[in-house]
Amino acid sequence: MSTKDFIEKDYYKVLGVPKDATEAEIKKAYRKLARENHPDANKGNTKAEERFKEISEANDVLGDPKKRKEYDEARALFGNGGFRAGPGGAGGGGSFNFDLGDLFGGGAPGGGAGGAGGGFGGGLGDVFGGLFNRGGTGGGAGTRTQPRRGQDIESEVTLSFTEAVDGATVPLRMSSQAPCKACSGTGDKNGTPRVCPTCVGTGQVSRGGGGGFSLTDPCVDCKGRGLIAQDPCEVCKGSGRAKSSRTMQVRIPAGVSDGQRIRLRGKGGPGERGGPAGDLYVVVHVDTHPVFGRKGDNLTVTVPVTFAEAALGGEVKVPTLGGPAVTLKVPAGTPNGRTMRARGKGAVRKDGSRGDLLVTVEVSVPTSLSDSAKEALESYREATADDDPRAELFQAAKGA
Ligand SMILES: [Zn+2]
Numbered sequence: 001m002s003t004k005d006f007i008e009k010d011y012y013k014v015l016g017v018p019k020d021a022t023e024a025e026i027k028k029a030y031r032k033l034a035r036e037n038h039p040d041a042n043k044g045n046t047k048a049e050e051r052f053k054e055i056s057e058a059n060d061v062l063g064d065p066k067k068r069k070e071y072d073e074a075r076a077l078f079g080n081g082g083f084r085a086g087p088g089g090a091g092g093g094g095s096f097n098f099d100l101g102d103l104f105g106g107g108a109p110g111g112g113a114g115g116a117g118g119g120f121g122g123g124l125g126d127v128f129g130g131l132f133n134r135g136g137t138g139g140g141a142g143t144r145t146q147p148r149r150g151q152d153i154e155s156e157v158t159l160s161f162t163e164a165v166d167g168a169t170v171p172l173r174m175s176s177q178a179p180c181k182a183c184s185g186t187g188d189k190n191g192t193p194r195v196c197p198t199c200v201g202t203g204q205v206s207r208g209g210g211g212g213f214s215l216t217d218p219c220v221d222c223k224g225r226g227l228i229a230q231d232p233c234e235v236c237k238g239s240g241r242a243k244s245s246r247t248m249q250v251r252i253p254a255g256v257s258d259g260q261r262i263r264l265r266g267k268g269g270p271g272e273r274g275g276p277a278g279d280l281y282v283v284v285h286v287d288t289h290p291v292f293g294r295k296g297d298n299l300t301v302t303v304p305v306t307f308a309e310a311a312l313g314g315e316v317k318v319p320t321l322g323g324p325a326v327t328l329k330v331p332a333g334t335p336n337g338r339t340m341r342a343r344g345k346g347a348v349r350k351d352g353s354r355g356d357l358l359v360t361v362e363v364s365v366p367t368s369l370s371d372s373a374k375e376a377l378e379s380y381r382e383a384t385a386d387d388d389p390r391a392e393l394f395q396a397a398k399g400a
């Protein structure tokens with residue numbers, strides 16, 4: 001199969017199935033047609049033989065969900081039967097994400113598509129890298145020069161509570177597969193690998209499965225690379241790939257929460273043969289804070305108040321995260337556990353505004369009292385002797 005095949009051949013038509021056919025429908029259509037046109041049943045019939053080949057080819061692609069997706073994408077990009085890739089055409093037609101914009105340092109993530117719109121840089125290498133490095137008949141060594149996108153990398157970072165609220169730039173150490181520096185990724189000491197004779201550079205070998213079927217495996221001799229080192233590089237043992245670790249400064253936006261996964265485009269493993277880099281996914285862990293909690297954009301805090309403050313009302317100082325304390329008015333008769341709101345003292349939102357600080361009052365009961373305090377409370381008890389706080393409770397209990 002070649003680029004041309006993918007663009008020109010309508011495999012759906014060959015199998016007589018609609019474009020949105022299910023895997024089962026494709027399988028069924030293929031089996032029926034294969035039976036009808038099988039060479040064993042049509043001896044000497046060259047037309048049936050041709051047709052059988054077509055059917056097998058179509059099933060090779062449509063029967064494999066990954067290949068089918070690539071095929072659909074290639075056809076969506078280039079149209080059915082004709083190249084439409086004028087300037088910027090590829091950018092507009094595809095479902096590819098060209099956004100390689102630098103997300104670091106809080107830069108605007110937009111605009112990436114514009115940059116890539118002019119050509120086939122980036123995203124397409126991914127598609128064609130996958131498409132044509134495999135199973136090509138006669139593509140030869142040339143197909144190996146297709147760029148390939150770098151791998152996606154997953155990493156983790158633990159932030160303090162405050163860092164998560166405010167955002168932070170943290171060093172992240174990552175290791176990934178990268179082209180070996182010593183041999184520029186060729187695997188050959190002198191940078192002059194030769195084409196693998198076993199697979200003639202395709203990186204794939206076919207093995208007959210009988211009945212016109214053929215299966216492809218990665219070539220064992222070149223490990224699917226299509227190239228063999230004449231004089232293997234000592235650093236990477238001829239593989240052309242090496243583990244590279246690097247430390248990057250990663251900007252974690254303000255307001256992340258524990259367990260959140262952040263995607264940093266283009267910050268994953270480096271691409272091969274000029275392909276774009278993969279993405280970096282960072283799973284964020286957030287430490288708890290001894291005083292503050294978090295509810296979305298809001299921060300929470302529990303503030304002890306005296307019984308007198310709750311009953312008579314008063315002004316209470318409340319700590320904020322990383323800022324000066326605020327004074328909160330506690331109205332007279334505030335019940336234990338009531339939550340009040342200090343506006344704008346919460347976590348930073350995406351748009352730069354802030355959530356609120358939710359302040360829950362907790363009436364604290366003194367464990368030791370001075371003589372005069374005791375005296376005052378005794379007289380308070382006398383003054384309120386007629387108030388029964390449990391009267392309603394018993395009334396309700398009886399009523400039900
Ligand atoms: Zn090979």
Ligand SMILES: [Zn+2]
Pocket residue numbers: 180181182183184185186187188233234235236237238239240241
């Ligand atoms: Zn090397």
